[in-house]
Each structure stands twice: as C-alpha cells, then as structure tokens.
Amino acid sequence: MTDDNQILDADRWFPIGRTDDAPFRHVHQAKLLGRELAVWRADDGFVNVWDNRCLHRGVRLTVGMNEGVELRCLYHGWRYASRTGGCTYIPAHPADAPAQTICNRTFPAVERDGLIWTTLGDNGPHEPPPEAGLDNAFALRSLPFSAAPDLVRRHLEATDSSARFFVQPVDAHECVVHSVLLETPAADEQISTWRHHADTLTGVRDEVEAIAARLPTPEPLTVALERIEPREQGVPMPRARTDAQLRVTIARKWTTATGVVALELESIDDPLPAPQPGSHIDVHLPNGLVRQYSLTNRSGDAANYVIGVKLEPESRGGSSCVHDVLREGDVVAISAPRNNFTLRRDASHTTLIAGGIGLTPLLAMAETLHDSGLSYTLHAFAQSTDHLAFADRIADLGEGAVTHLGASPAETGAALDTILAARDDDSHVYICGPGPMLDAARTNAEAHGWPDASVHFEYFRNDTEIDDSTSFTLSLARSGLTLSVGAGETILEVLRSAGVAMPSSCEQGACGTCVVGVVSGTPLHQDVYLNPSERAAGDRIATCVSRSADTELVLDL
Amino acid sequence: MSGSPRACADPAILNLWHPVAAIPELTVAGDTSMLLGSRIAYGTNDGLEPWVRRLDTDASVPVRIEFGFLWACFGDPPDSLFEIPEAAEPDRRILNAGSIKVATSAPRAVENFLDMGHFPYVHTGILGEEPRTEVVEYRAALENDEVWARDCQFYQPVASAAADAGQMTDYTYRVPHPYCVLLYKSVPTDPSRRDVIGLFVQAMTEETIRAHNFICMVDETTSDTGLRRFQQMIFSQDKPILENQHPKRLPLDPRIETPIRADQSAIVYRRWLIDMGVTYAVIPAA
Numbered sequence: 094m095t096d097d098n099q100i101l102d103a104d105r106w107f108p109i110g111r112t113d114d115a116p117f118r119h120v121h122q123a124k125l126l127g128r129e130l131a132v133w134r135a136d137d138g139f140v141n142v143w144d145n146r147c148l149h150r151g152v153r154l155t156v157g158m159n160e161g162v163e164l165r166c167l168y169h170g171w172r173y174a175s176r177t178g179g180c181t182y183i184p185a186h187p188a189d190a191p192a193q194t195i196c197n198r199t200f201p202a203v204e205r206d207g208l209i210w211t212t213l214g215d216n217g218p219h220e221p222p223p224e225a226g227l228d229n230a231f232a233l234r235s236l237p238f239s240a241a242p243d244l245v246r247r248h249l250e251a252t253d254s255s256a257r258f259f260v261q262p263v264d265a266h267e268c269v270v271h272s273v274l275l276e277t278p279a280a281d282e283q284i285s286t287w288r289h290h291a292d293t294l295t296g297v298r299d300e301v302e303a304i305a306a307r308l309p310t311p312e313p314l315t316v317a318l319e320r321i322e323p324r325e326q327g328v329p330m331p332r333a334r335t336d337a338q339l340r341v342t343i344a345r346k347w348t349t350a351t352g353v354v355a356l357e358l359e360s361i362d363d364p365l366p367a368p369q370p371g372s373h374i375d376v377h378l379p380n381g382l383v384r385q386y387s388l389t390n391r392s393g394d395a396a397n398y399v400i401g402v403k404l405e406p407e408s409r410g411g412s413s414c415v416h417d418v419l420r421e422g423d424v425v426a427i428s429a430p431r432n433n434f435t436l437r438r439d440a441s442h443t444t445l446i447a448g449g450i451g452l453t454p455l456l457a458m459a460e461t462l463h464d465s466g467l468s469y470t471l472h473a474f475a476q477s478t479d480h481l482a483f484a485d486r487i488a489d490l491g492e493g494a495v496t497h498l499g500a501s502p503a504e505t506g507a508a509l510d511t512i513l514a515a516r517d518d519d520s521h522v523y524i525c526g527p528g529p530m531l532d533a534a535r536t537n538a539e540a541h542g543w544p545d546a547s548v549h550f551e552y553f554r555n556d557t558e559i560d561d562s563t564s565f566t567l568s569l570a571r572s573g574l575t576l577s578v579g580a581g582e583t584i585l586e587v588l589r590s591a592g593v594a595m596p597s598s599c600e601q602g603a604c605g606t607c608v609v610g611v612v613s614g615t616p617l618h619q620d621v622y623l624n625p626s627e628r629a630a631g632d633r634i635a636t637c638v639s640r641s642a643d644t645e646l647v648l649d650l
Numbered sequence: 651m652s653g654s655p656r657a658c659a660d661p662a663i664l665n666l667w668h669p670v671a672a673i674p675e676l677t678v679a680g681d682t683s684m685l686l687g688s689r690i691a692y693g694t695n696d697g698l699e700p701w702v703r704r705l706d707t708d709a710s711v712p713v714r715i716e717f718g719f720l721w722a723c724f725g726d727p728p729d730s731l732f733e734i735p736e737a738a739e740p741d742r743r744i745l746n747a748g749s750i751k752v753a754t755s756a757p758r759a760v761e762n763f764l765d766m767g768h769f770p771y772v773h774t775g776i777l778g779e780e781p782r783t784e785v786v787e788y789r790a791a792l793e794n795d796e797v798w799a800r801d802c803q804f805y806q807p808v809a810s811a812a813a814d815a816g817q818m819t820d821y822t823y824r825v826p827h828p829y830c831v832l833l834y835k836s837v838p839t840d841p842s843r844r845d846v847i848g849l850f851v852q853a854m855t856e857e858t859i860r861a862h863n864f865i866c867m868v869d870e871t872t873s874d875t876g877l878r879r880f881q882q883m884i885f886s887q888d889k890p891i892l893e894n895q896h897p898k899r900l901p902l903d904p905r906i907e908t909p910i911r912a913d914q915s916a917i918v919y920r921r922w923l924i925d926m927g928v929t930y931a932v933i934p935a936a
Binding site for chain 1: 761766767768770771772780781782783784785790791792890891894895896897901903904905906907908909910911912913914917918921933
C-alpha cells in the first residue's frame with residue numbers, strides 16, 4: 094500500500110461528522126470507507142457508532158428512533174441498547190427474551206476538536222486520533238467532495254487557510270471535508286467567518302473536482318456482508334456455575350434501605366451486555382459462593398449494572414459477604430445477564446407487585462414501562478419507609494408507584510386481594526417477594542380468575558429441584574460423552590456446559606445454526622426451521638429448543 | 651450500483667411467466683420498461699392482442715393474459731400460470747390497484763408482503779397497533795410446491811368500516827411463484843368467503859421492481875377508487891422500508907440476518923428458493 098492510500102486504511106481513526114450532527118434523540122447517517130454507519134447520542138451523552146443495519150431484516154437504523162437509551166428499528170420495533178448494541182426486545186415475541194447473540198456491530202467513538210471520530214479497524218485497541226488541542230474549536234460547514242480522498246487531502250494541505258481540515262473518506266471517490274477554527278470567533282463575526290471559509294472551501298472543491306473528473310474513477314469500495322457470528326460468551330446458561338466471564342469493579346456501594354446495600358458494577362474491559370428488565374446475574378463472591386441478583390437497570394441501560402442485596406439474618410455466607418467484605422474498588426466476576434422473568438410490553442396494563450428486596454427486578458420493569466409510556470402500577474410492599482430500597486427511583490415514577498408500608502400478613506393479603514380484583518383479558522401481573530407473599534398472591538390471582546399465562550413469578554432455577562420426569566440422557570456418539578438434560582435446560586446449554594463448542598444464532602429454533610444430526614432416539618421437535626419431512630425423518634434436531642421424546646437421545650457429535 | 655444491469659441467466663427464473671403490466675393500461679403506441687435486466691417494449695394492437703419485445707435481442711417473446719395482467723416469458727414458457735380459483739367467481743371485483751416502482755429486489759417485496767410483525771409499526775392504526783405486537787404461532791410449509799402459511803392471526807385496529815373496536819383477523823398466505831404472493835382474508839360481510847389480495851412482482855433488474863397490486867374482493871359498497879386507494883396507501887407505507895433495506899437482494903444464508911419464529915413463512919420461502927436453485931435477485935448461500 095502506498096503512502097497515498099493510507100487514507101483508506103481501516104485501522105486509522107477518521108471523523109464521521111461534527112458533534113452537532115448527533116443532537117438529542119437524533120440518528121445521523123454517516124459513511125466511512127464504503128460502510129454505512131448509524132450515529133446516535135444516548136441521553137447520557139454516549140455516542141454510539143453502529144453498522145447501519147437492523148440485524149433482523151437489514152433495514153437502516155437511521156430511519157429508526159433514538160429513544161434515549163435504546164434505538165428502535167422502524168420496521169418491527171426491535172430495540173437495541175446504547176453502548177453494547179445488544180437487542181433488548183422483540184415485540185413479535187413479547188414473552189421471549191432475545192438471545193444475547195443478537196448484538197449489533199459497534200465501533201468506538203471519541204469526540205474531539207468539535208468532531209466525532211471512529212475507527213473500523215479490527216486490530217485490537219487503537220490510539221485515538223492525535224488531539225489538535227482545539228478545546229475551543231468552532232466547527233465550520235462540512236462539505237462533500239466527489240473526488241478521491243487522498244487527492245482532496247493533498248490539495249487541502251496546499252490551501253492557505255486559518256482553518257484545520259479533516260477528511261472523512263466516504264468511499265474511493267467520495268469524501269467529506271470537515272473544517273474547524275482554532276478559536277471561536279466573536280458572536281458578531283461568526284456568520285461572516287462561516288461564509289468566508291465556506292467560499293474558500295467551495296473554491297477548493299471546484300478545483301479538485303475538475304481534476305478528479307479527468308482522472309479514471311476508482312472502483313467503489315466493497316464491504317463484505319458479515320454473518321452474525323455465534324458467540325460462546327453471553328449465551329444464557331442456567332446451570333453454568335463456571336460462566337463468569339465478565340469482570341467488574343464495584344464503582345459504588347451504598348446503603349439504600351435498612352439492611353439493604355446497593356452495588357454499582359462497572360465493566361473493566363468491554364461494555365457490559367445489554368440488560369433486559371427481569372434479568373439477573375451470577376455474582377462470584379470472594380468466599381467462593383455464587384449468588385444470583387436481579388439487575389435494577391431499565392431496559393437498555395448498560396452504563397453500569399446496579400443490584401440491591403439484602404442482608405439475610407440466616408445468611409449462609411452470601412449476603413453477609415456482600416455486606417461485610419466487598420468494598421468499592423473490588424474486582425468481582427459475574428456472569429452475563431440471563432432472563433427467566435421476561436417483561437411483555439404488549440399488555441393493556443401491567444401490575445407489578447414487589448415484596449421487600451423482591452423490588453429489584455420489578456423496579457427495572459416499572460422504569461422500562463414508564464419510559465415507553467405504557468400503562469402500569471408498581472405496588473411496593475416494605476416494613477417501613479426506611480426499609481424501602483431505591484426510594485428515590487420509586488419516587489421518580491410518580492403516580493405509577495404505590496407503596497404499602499408496615500402491612501401485617503393479613504393486611505398484605507387484603508391489599509393483594511384488592512390489587513388483583515381488577516383485571517382484563519390483556520393485563521399481566523409480575524410478582525417477586527418472600528415465599529408467603531408469593532403464595533398469597535398466587536391464591537388471590539386464581540380466585541380472581543387470572544389465567545396462568547398472565548401471572549408471572551420470579552424464581553431462580555435450582556439444581557436440586559429439576560423435574561426428573563421430563564429429563565433425558567444425551568449421548569454423544571463420536572466423543573463418547575453421556576450428559577443429562579434436566580427440565581428447564583436446553584440441549585444446547587448442556588452441550589456447552591460440557592465444553593462442546595456449539596454454534597447458535599437466534600436460539601428460537603428459527604435459523605438452523607445449531608442443528609445437529611441424530612443417531613438414535615426420537616426428537617421432540619419444537620423449532621420452525623426443519624420442514625415436515627425433515628422432522629418426520631428424525632435424523633436432525635435444533636438443539637436450542639427441541640427435546641427428546643425418549644429417555645435417551647444419541648447425537649452425531 | 652454502477653454499470654448496466656446483469657441480464658438474467660437463471661433458468662429457474664427465465665422459464666417462468668413474469669408480470670409486465672395491467673391490461674387496461676396497455677397502449678397501441680406501446681411503452682417501455684425492463685424485465686430481468688433487459689429493456690422491453692410492450693403494448694397491444696388494435697385487435698387487443700398484447701405483445702412484448704425484448705429490446706436487447708429485438709425478439710418477440712411469448713405472452714399470456716391472467717388475472718387482468720399481461721405476463722411474458724424469456725425462456726421456455728410453462729403451460730400454465732398458478733391458479734386463483736376465486737378469480738373465476740362471477741361476483742368478484744377484480745382490479746389492478748397500481749403498478750409501483752420500488753428500488754428493491756423481488757424477493758424482498760414478497761417477504762415484506764408475507765410479514766405480519768411490521769403491521770403495528772409500518773401500518774400503524776390500520777393493520778396493527780402497539781402494544782398488540784405479538785405474532786402468534788402459525789403453520790408454514792410447502793404444499794404442492796407452493797409456500798403456504800396457515801392459521802395466521804393478527805390484531806387489527808380497524809377490521810372493517812363498520813367496526814368500532816379492534817379484533818383478531820385471520821390470514822392465509824400463499825407464494826405460488828418466486829416473485830408472486832397472495833393473501834386470503836375473511837370477507838367482513840360473509841365469513842364463509844375470503845378476499846384475495848396479491849402482489850405480482852416484475853423484476854425489472856435484480857434491485858429494481860415494479861409491484862403490480864392485484865385485488866379480487868367481495869365488496870358491494872366500496873368504489874373502485876376506494877379499494878385502490880386503500881391498497882396504495884398500504885403499499886406506500888411499505889415502499890420506504892423496502893428502499894431502506896440492505897442488501898437489496900435477498901440473502902439466502904440464514905446467518906446474514908436473524909430470523910425469529912414469526913418469520914417462519916420467510917424461512918420456508920428462502921429454503922424453497924434455495925431448493926429451486928434461484929440465483930437471480932438473491933444472494934445465494936455460501
């Protein structure tokens with residue numbers, strides 16, 4: 094590669110717009126080296142630079158909506174979280190948590206000298222662009238040129254101007270020239286300064302484009318379509334105790350209620366996977382115990398995870414370790430979030446009932462529904478005001494939240510009876526709290542005619558409570574492994590726990606990526622990928638959703 | 651895209667009938683368009699015999715008339731086109747509801763027509779509405795070498811002019827031709843019968859189409875203009891989505907895009923195209 098072509102080197106940093114191209118709630122379309130980019134600023138100021146393509150059907154994300162912490166595709170309403178690009182919600186399947194493999198391609202962004210910069214390189218961490226020290230920079234008009242970027246760069250270097258020029262190579266024969274002034278002109282001179290520089294640059298453009306028109310036009314750059322690569326990490330694995338691939342530091346630890354501490358967990362390396370309301374993480378404690386805690390983050394808010402931990406009087410070392418041992422600055426291993434308590438967002442009204450520390454997943458749900466303008470009520474039960482965790486966030490919900498303080502068991506039962514008396518066919522209720530309260534809520538819901546499918550309880554899967562009647566044995570013909578698949582586990586998860594590298598993509602039985610051959614046994618097909626004759630043949634199975642009709646299934650692995 | 655479009659060399663596509671124009675729009679003077687990457691001229695003579703000529707080879711090509719449209723074939727013409735028995739019923743209103751040029755590929759237009767999940771977002775307040783976004787399980791499979799999706803249901807805010815509340819609407823979808831798609835929907839005034847709405851896609855090039863809207867309805871009250879206007883309003887909402895899809899040609903590798911269970915009909919459709927060996931207007935699987 095000659096020096097002249099270095100400007101087309103993907104590992105370099107390039108400007109892709111001015112900082113004011115990404116104003117509040119806008120999605121800016123940019124193009125760099127033939128690749129289209131969606132550039133959007135989250136409400137916390139974070140600038141996202143993504144492939145401009147929804148992973149579902151390839152629709153440009155720049156025609157979608159910037160909703161503050163999430164970007165919503167215009168076509169099917171899929172939501173992607175700021176920072177990670179992870180999909181948090183698929184409206185066509187409101188009861189299913191999106192697979193964490195559904196994650197948009199993100200590129201790093203920095204803002205400096207009045208411009209937004211990114212790099213498309215894959216070769217590890219990069220030094221950001223050299224800072225011109227233009228803290229006081231004044232961005233001038235950005236001008237598109239129909240000419241090779243390097244030709245433009247050479248002409249600009251020979252241009253006498255007080256402005257600094259930065260070339261955005263859009264394609265082999267296209268670029269945008271961004272210019273900034275070292276100092277912001279006085280208010281009454283800004284328009285004339287702007288006009289003067291625009292005239293100068295337009296003159297350069299006329300000259301360069303006239304030269305470019307006489308040169309052979311280079312072929313446009315081609316960007317290969319990337320397959321959505323299956324990832325080993327971030328895949329939901331209910332039993333995997335070794336699945337602690339994320340490292341976080343405790344950025345903040347504070348007492349949020351009597352006997353309850355809150356921890357804010359900050360990623361050390363990559364951004365944390367996008368949380369979905371209702372999801373939880375495994376926390377690996379310094380004493381070797383592993384405990385599960387719900388994330389309180391609203392949908393798509395992946396800045397830092399926030400959990401709440403109650404000191405259990407009967408603690409066997411889990412909550413007491415969090416309370417007494419963990420300190421701000423400590424490094425902790427956690428799993429990627431998993432979601433067994435998925436929030437539907439298609440209910441006419443959602444009732445959220447929280448008892449004590451059971452508030453944590455429901456707070457995430459309440460804030461998500463609140464942000465989306467959907468009808469909900471959060472009922473938070475606590476012993477007293479002092480026992481109400483995250484009271485400030487509950488207060489921010491305004492009329493969406495009702496607190497029930499110091500209720501006796503009988504009063505709690507009566508309150509649940511009143512809350513659950515109101516329902517229509519399209520309402521849903523989510524309940525998380527102590528056992529007796531769950532039982533009371535379940536009884537009440539039944540009495541008021543709630544269908545089972547509309548009442549959702551949070552539970553953490555327990556290894557000792559697997560229903561053997563629906564479990565089966567999995568034998569791997571080639572590797573000789575014999576594994577056991579329990580209720581609530583998928584074949585895919587069990588294979589991965591056993592160290593078998595398995596590709597997957599949609600994890601809904603739709604894409605066929607995880608299909609493997611069946612040597613013997615009868616598959617119980619639950620996918621939509623295999624056609625009727627393939628199902629009838631019984632020699633292949635989609636391992637992400639399908640199970641075994643027999644006690645043993647032998648796979649060609 | 652630079653350069654001239656690639657003329658179709660895909661026998662799976664060349665040996666099919668392709669729609670060219672609605673019969674009432676044929677002129678004696680003739681018009682020009684494109685089909686499968688070749689420029690064509692088409693029209694009708696005084697005796698109402700329509701004709702289609704390729705301008706790249708200057709050859710006249712076989713034509714036929716079906717469902718109110720003119721069809722042409724560049725290869726070995728099949729004896730018949732797919733059948734729509736409802737079109738033969740005497741009280742049916744059969745209309746062409748507009749031929750609209752779109753910068754997309756024919757299979758992308760077919761998939762969009764098969765898709766229910768976008769109703770609340772693209773046809774807001776008409777065919778769907780948030781938060782009623784769920785696509786309930788349905789059955790899609792090949793039947794007699796056509797794609798059929800049955801037991802499809804979707805919540806529709808305005809099911810008919812008389813309705814004042816939303817209701818679940820039943821749909822059946824059918825893809826009888828790689829570039830043609832039909833839907834069947836209950837007639838509001840007579841639940842025993844079904845309206846048929848179709849999209850016959852003229853692949854002008856791999857990445858440009860003319861979508862011919864076909865209506866075959868039982869409706870005694872709405873004017874022709876009213877029926878056409880409704881179809882065109884719906885299609886005009888789909889057009890900007892179709893023109894913002896990348897890539898324009900349909901990728902047949904299931905891992906280029908992320909299908910979900912709601913896309914079962916599209917999954918069957920893509921696998922059907924693979925099995926037929928279709929290479930035109932698609933990106934073949936690696």
